[in-house]
Amino acid sequence: MPAGNRVAANLNMLFTNLPLLQRYGAAAAAGFKLVEVSIPYSEPANKLRQAADEHRLEHTLINAPPGNWDQGFRGLASLKSEKEAFRNSLDTAIEYARALDCKRVHIMAGIPRTADDVAHASATYSENVRFAAQKLKEHNLLCLIEPINKYTIPGYHLHNYEQAMEVINQDDSQNLKIQYDTFHAQQINGQVGATLRRLKEHIGYIQVAQVPARGACDTRGELDYHFIFSEIGAVNAEWVIGAEYLDGVGAKESFGWVIEMAVHF
Numbered sequence: 001m002p003a004g005n006r007v008a009a010n011l012n013m014l015f016t017n018l019p020l021l022q023r024y025g026a027a028a029a030a031g032f033k034l035v036e037v038s039i040p041y042s043e044p045a046n047k048l049r050q051a052a053d054e055h056r057l058e059h060t061l062i063n064a065p066p067g068n069w070d071q072g073f074r075g076l077a078s079l080k081s082e083k084e085a086f087r088n089s090l091d092t093a094i095e096y097a098r099a100l101d102c103k104r105v106h107i108m109a110g111i112p113r114t115a116d117d118v119a120h121a122s123a124t125y126s127e128n129v130r131f132a133a134q135k136l137k138e139h140n141l142l143c144l145i146e147p148i149n150k151y152t153i154p155g156y157h158l159h160n161y162e163q164a165m166e167v168i169n170q171d172d173s174q175n176l177k178i179q180y181d182t183f184h185a186q187q188i189n190g191q192v193g194a195t196l197r198r199l200k201e202h203i204g205y206i207q208v209a210q211v212p213a214r215g216a217c218d219t220r221g222e223l224d225y226h227f228i229f230s231e232i233g234a235v236n237a238e239w240v241i242g243a244e245y246l247d248g249v250g251a252k253e254s255f256g257w258v259i260e261m262a263v264h265f
């Protein structure tokens with residue numbers, strides 16, 4: 001296995017000209033051996049596993065069910081009004097993670113909207129995330145939380161790294177880490193490399209995309225991914241990197257950057 005961080009294809013954002021189950025073949029044909037599926041729930045878990053096995057792909061990450069995406073839900077963890085739905089979402093996430101042999105589950109925070117949800121968001125979020133970290137630990141699954149910048153998802157509860165560290169410091173499961181997405185980090189506080197180094201002990205997974213258009217790492221934008229991948233590799237070459245970017249943004253429709261930038265499939 002070559003040195004350097006491995007890259008997983010996000011099958012909800014890449015190969016979107018194909019139905020989800022056919023994206024596994026497209027990812028494998030492009031050279032990927034790892035995939036992440038943020039929202040796998042449109043297909044039965046066994047069908048996804050069958051597609052992955054057929055193309056010798058491993059799942060690196062799924063999200064817990066985020067609520068009704070089309071109705072504007074972006075996760076449930078901070079919503080007092082959705083506490084039962086959140087607990088049920090963990091059971092579904094565990095079922096899928098086990099079926100897919102996936103070891104990481106991202107818990108999305110959600111967008112508190114009602115006055116009562118807003119008033120109770122921080123306490124609800126902390127309680128739910130700590131519950132999830134402990135429950136996932138019982139199934140040998142790592143619990144991840146991802147600060148998301150306020151421009152991409154306005155109103156999203158978890159929108160900076162101080163909030164994430166506050167919950168991590170309250171948690172005693174030893175099973176709660178940050179999903180560090182450089183696309184969000186740049187827009188949350190910049191200092192993408194410095195923040196990575198500062199939080200390295202608490203980071204469990206990386207995601208990447210170019211800023212501001214959320215295109216591939218070799219498309220034009222604010223971030224120099226030659227530098228960022230060298231920083232990631234210098235800090236922890238074991239971190240998996242999720243290629244979570246919009247396909248079709250920018251001229252190139254290739255994954256040459258994976259080799260060109262000293263990371264690998």
Ligand SMILES: O=C(O)C(=O)CO
Binds near residue numbers: 106146148181207
């Ligand atoms: O929107 C993102 O960046 C996510 O990773 C959601 O899972």
